[in-house]
Amino acid sequence: MDILEESGKKVVLLGNEAIVRGALEAGVGFVAAYPGTPSSEIPITFSRIAKKVGLYFEYSSNEKVAFEAAVGAAWSGVRALVSQKQFGLNVAADSIMPVAYAGVRAGLVIMVADDPQGWSSAQSEQDTRFYAKMFRMPMVEPSNPQECLEYTKIAFEISEKYQIPIFLRTTTKVSHSIGTVKLGELKKPNTKGKFVKDPDRFYNIQPHLQFLHDRLDKKIEEIEKEYGYKLNKIFLGEGKIGIIASGVSFEYVKEALQELGLNPPIAKIGLVHPISKEFISDFIKDKDIVLVLEELEPFIEEFVKQIAKDVNPKIIIHGKDMLPRSGEYNLEIIIPALEKIFNKKFIIDFKNHKEIVNSILKNIPPRKPVLCPGCPHRSTFYAVKKVYGKDTIYAGDIGCYVLGIYEPFNMQDYVISMGASVGIAHGINIVSDQETVAFVGDSTFFHASIPAIINCKFNNSKAPLVVILDNTVTAMTGHQPHPGSGFTGMGDKVEPIKIEEIIKAIGAEMRIANSFNQKQLIQALQELRKIDGLRVLISRGECRLLTTRKFREKGIEIPKFQIDKEKCTKCDICIRDFACPAIMKTIKNEETIYYIDLDMCTGCSVCMQICPEGAIHSIKKR
Amino acid sequence: MKYDVLLMGVGGTGVLTTQVIIARAANIEGYYVRGVQLHGLAQRGGIIPAFVRFGSENEVSSPGIMQANADLIIAFEQLEALRAIYYARKDKTIFIINNHPLIPVYSYVLNIHYPTMDEIIKRIEPFAKKIYVFNVSQLSRENFGNVVFGNVMLIGIATGLGVLKLKEESLHEAIKITSPREVENNIKAFELGLKLGKEKLHKDK
Ligand code: SF4
Ligand code: SF4
Numbered sequence: 162m163d164i165l166e167e168s169g170k171k172v173v174l175l176g177n178e179a180i181v182r183g184a185l186e187a188g189v190g191f192v193a194a195y196p197g198t199p200s201s202e203i204p205i206t207f208s209r210i211a212k213k214v215g216l217y218f219e220y221s222s223n224e225k226v227a228f229e230a231a232v233g234a235a236w237s238g239v240r241a242l243v244s245q246k247q248f249g250l251n252v253a254a255d256s257i258m259p260v261a262y263a264g265v266r267a268g269l270v271i272m273v274a275d276d277p278q279g280w281s282s283a284q285s286e287q288d289t290r291f292y293a294k295m296f297r298m299p300m301v302e303p304s305n306p307q308e309c310l311e312y313t314k315i316a317f318e319i320s321e322k323y324q325i326p327i328f329l330r331t332t333t334k335v336s337h338s339i340g341t342v343k344l345g346e347l348k349k350p351n352t353k354g355k356f357v358k359d360p361d362r363f364y365n366i367q368p369h370l371q372f373l374h375d376r377l378d379k380k381i382e383e384i385e386k387e388y389g390y391k392l393n394k395i396f397l398g399e400g401k402i403g404i405i406a407s408g409v410s411f412e413y414v415k416e417a418l419q420e421l422g423l424n425p426p427i428a429k430i431g432l433v434h435p436i437s438k439e440f441i442s443d444f445i446k447d448k449d450i451v452l453v454l455e456e457l458e459p460f461i462e463e464f465v466k467q468i469a470k471d472v473n474p475k476i477i478i479h480g481k482d483m484l485p486r487s488g489e490y491n492l493e494i495i496i497p498a499l500e501k502i503f504n505k506k507f508i509i510d511f512k513n514h515k516e517i518v519n520s521i522l523k524n525i526p527p528r529k530p531v532l533c534p535g536c537p538h539r540s541t542f543y544a545v546k547k548v549y550g551k552d553t554i555y556a557g558d559i560g561c562y563v564l565g566i567y568e569p570f571n572m573q574d575y576v577i578s579m580g581a582s583v584g585i586a587h588g589i590n591i592v593s594d595q596e597t598v599a600f601v602g603d604s605t606f607f608h609a610s611i612p613a614i615i616n617c618k619f620n621n622s623k624a625p626l627v628v629i630l631d632n633t634v635t636a637m638t639g640h641q642p643h644p645g646s647g648f649t650g651m652g653d654k655v656e657p658i659k660i661e662e663i664i665k666a667i668g669a670e671m672r673i674a675n676s677f678n679q680k681q682l683i684q685a686l687q688e689l690r691k692i693d694g695l696r697v698l699i700s701r702g703e704c705r706l707l708t709t710r711k712f713r714e715k716g717i718e719i720p721k722f723q724i725d726k727e728k729c730t731k732c733d734i735c736i737r738d739f740a741c742p743a744i745m746k747t748i749k750n751e752e753t754i755y756y757i758d759l760d761m762c763t764g765c766s767v768c769m770q771i772c773p774e775g776a777i778h779s780i781k782k783r
Numbered sequence: 784m785k786y787d788v789l790l791m792g793v794g795g796t797g798v799l800t801t802q803v804i805i806a807r808a809a810n811i812e813g814y815y816v817r818g819v820q821l822h823g824l825a826q827r828g829g830i831i832p833a834f835v836r837f838g839s840e841n842e843v844s845s846p847g848i849m850q851a852n853a854d855l856i857i858a859f860e861q862l863e864a865l866r867a868i869y870y871a872r873k874d875k876t877i878f879i880i881n882n883h884p885l886i887p888v889y890s891y892v893l894n895i896h897y898p899t900m901d902e903i904i905k906r907i908e909p910f911a912k913k914i915y916v917f918n919v920s921q922l923s924r925e926n927f928g929n930v931v932f933g934n935v936m937l938i939g940i941a942t943g944l945g946v947l948k949l950k951e952e953s954l955h956e957a958i959k960i961t962s963p964r965e966v967e968n969n970i971k972a973f974e975l976g977l978k979l980g981k982e983k984l985h986k987d988k
Binding site: 173305340341413415416491492496524526531533568569740760 | 802835843888
């Protein structure tokens with residue numbers, strides 16, 4: 162595997178893989194994570210290599226407990242890393258702030274990936290850099306995979322030297338981009354430590370609190386001094402117009418300037434917090450204009466403006482006045498800004514090209530993401546809609562089932578955050594008589610839905626019907642295990658925690674149905690609909706990607722289905738209402754023919770159950 | 784030197800493995816490599832554009848390709864070839880297209896016409912220096928019993944046509960380290976593509 166190659170070798174790595182390598186080169190001994198795109202490849206990679214390199218890795222049930230576990234390790238002297246997506250950090254935030262005060266003993270790196278543009282079906286374009294400011298914690302930001310490796314190592318160094326947890330922040334285009342990386346020396350992980358009592362450090366309450374706060378401020382000051390010129394760099398150039406860039410924007414601007422044949426001075430910011438006052442002053446003091454390039458919020462720009470007041474009040478500072486605050490940057494966005502500032506024309510007219518392209522692509526079918534052929538969620542959605550109709554409020558949550566938002570189901574009336582489907586539905590139920598059905602994935606259930614379900618019971622609301630879509634794994638991010646899966650991130654077998662036992666303990670009316678059995682689903686739903694109070698349906702059916710993978714590994718033939726032309730009345734239900742992507746229609750000799758694409762069919766049999774004419778059969782049986 | 788390749792595919796069609804193979808081959812030849820996959824939910828049948836860029840370190844830094852700037856576009860699905868014109872331009876871009884429709888379910892659900900291959904080609908032409916069409920899915924099925932080897936075949940075709948700018952040997956090696964389980968069939972598929980590409984090149988001359 163590339164990330165375990167020997168030192169000195171050049172390999173191509175994903176940004177996320179380079180972070181893993183950097184952590185290995187820093188001798189990390191403890192890693193915990195809850196998966197979340199765009200950070201998921203970090204836990205996936207650790208899970209794969211943990212036993213081989215001899216470190217401890219776990220998938221935790223949510224980001225807060227992952228962070229807390231890592232703190233325990235770091236306090237006991239073992240270098241630790243937690244990784245999560247931006248919203249995961251919100252979950253962990255409650256524990257992070259006090260740990261910033263208390264500090265750490267061994268290095269503790271908090272890797273967090275932001276997702277401008279929302280490639281991961283994100284619910285906001287959160288800019289996590291503000292956490293660093295609020296928590297008074299250092300944050301470093303690499304621009305490419307090579308830097309992902311280096312900055313992870315430096316992050317451990319800073320964290321340990323100053324006894325402070327540190328953020329390693331990326332964005333999608335850094336975490337998910339590939340690049341050539343030169344590897345350094347691997348270090349044997351240290352996994353054994355000892356917790357030493359230390360009231361001076363862990364006494365996080367009044368009157369000691371102010372002492373800890375002052376100590377934290379002092380650390381930040383010192384880090385600014387020591388790393389202000391180490392992690393930020395000035396690239397000399399010509400002229401009085403300067404560029405300040407960080408993260409992937411630095412990669413874009415380097416190339417954009419080359420394309421335009423320009424060579425202005427550039428300041429690259431690698432230490433996002435604390436931003437070095439001295440470094441910025443040095444760079445802007447002799448400039449007439451600077452352009453600040455950073456995706457999302459004007460985090461650095463505002464800092465530069467503030468400093469400019471004292472150092473160079475006449476300087477013109479451009480940033481979000483020329484570039485968007487929302488979405489990602491790319492060359493097509495940055496080049497026009499440079500054209501304006503440097504008064505130079507680029508050979509390609511992006512706007513014109515885009516307009517022509519858009520007019521040509523106007524009437525082609527979209528290829529939105531869909532539930533896979535044979536997905537258990539499709540079957541559950543179909544049954545729920547059959548029983549509850551289209552006017553019921555369908556509370557959505559985070560997982561593959563978010564795709565139920567699209568046609569033909571349109572069954573995610575809101576999608577806010579992990580666990581919020583039930584939480585918000587409860588509020589709706591208190592003030593309104595509308596019927597509500599809340600969807601919850603299995604991993605989401607363990608992560609954040611249990612308190613919300615308990616709250617419904619506790620406060621005796623009519624409660625939504627809670628439909629737990631149990632496909633046995635965290636499917637959306639690549640089939641990671643959760644507490645109900647029966648194995649850990651290290652690959653060890655454990656006793657699975659049963660969702661139904663938890664529901665029973667809460668005291669809800671409950672039915673369990675096979676997701677691939679329409680009859681069972683419908684009967685359970687009809688029964689539950691008649692009952693008052695908190696009701697739960699567990700719709701259980703393994704993620705079909707996993708099933709077909711297991712079939713292939715074991716050499717079992719995947720069953721296939723086909724449509725009997727004679728019996729099919731072209732009612733269109735299997736496409737219009739059910740929309741399995743394996744079911745197609747085509748026109749042959751002016752006649753519409755329905756058929757199943759055998760490459761795509763995964764043999765779940767549900768189309769056979771929903772076809773009113775009995776026109777769909779298993780191929781073997783015929 | 785800088786060479787920009789765009790792989791246009793659909794979730795689940797193995798685009799990402801193809802990206803890794805090309806990236807590794809370029810790395811073997813000592814190029815500096817950058818690239819990115821635009822995926823989120825794409826595993827679920829969405830569009831996956833994957834970029835691979837290689838060249839000298841000071842010329843290649845952005846992970847993505849600029850609008851109208853791809854040197855080579857390999858489309859694993861014909862409609863996605865059309866969508867890729869955003870990255871193409873007449874004096875520069877070469878298209879290699881797998882002539883095998885994967886009709887998106889929204890074409891039916893929203894009732895939007897899925898264009899024919901002729902319609903697609905006609906619309907791509909103003910953005911292409913050259914268009915090559917091969918039905919690798921069918922060839923893969925005929926030779927290996929399923930469609931999955933079409934991707935490697937496309938890499939072979941691009942190499943045979945001389946439009947990928949990488950050496951046979953480095954691609955061989957990259958395929959070997961990337962697909963340890965199915966090496967033999969992948970190499971066979973690559974060779975098959977290579978032959979097709981070379982034949983086509985010969986015929987065109
Ligand atoms: S649901 Fe049955 S009868 Fe209706 S179009 Fe599909 S196969 Fe034909
Ligand atoms: S059996 Fe029917 S519903 Fe299931 S994957 Fe095949 S075509 Fe789709």
